Amino acid sequence: GWESVFYVMGGLSCLWCVLWVALVQDTPQQQPLISTEEREMIVTSLGGKTNDHTPHKLPVPWRAVLTSPAFLAILVAHACSNWGWYMLLIELPFYMKQVLKFNMTEVRHIYN
Structure with missing residues (x-):
């Protein structure tokens, strides 16, 4: 019936949550799925952390x-x-x- 829409959306939301927890990290340094070059490009272009690992806020x-x-x-x-x-x-x-x-x-x- 019409309730199935809510069950489907709830199930998809739970799946999204599991994927988010498994694939998303707090910093580029913690992300294992990107290359070293991509990690360095992200950190330098967004003003993330410098070489001494101190935060630099833009x-x-x-x-x-x-x-x-x-x-x-x-x-x-x-x-x-x-x-x-x-x-x-x-x-x-x-x-x-x-x-x-x-x-x-x-x-x-x-x-x-």
């Missing part, structure tokens, strides 16, 4: 992030999506009553 370029076209596009898309969603939630009962001629009892049962 500063976050907040101005560049907040003014990037990709961030601004996501911001506009999210605002438009929210506007549409909330407009639908607010105006749909009025539309159903005035245009579709639902009575408020029917509309109330649909929304509850």
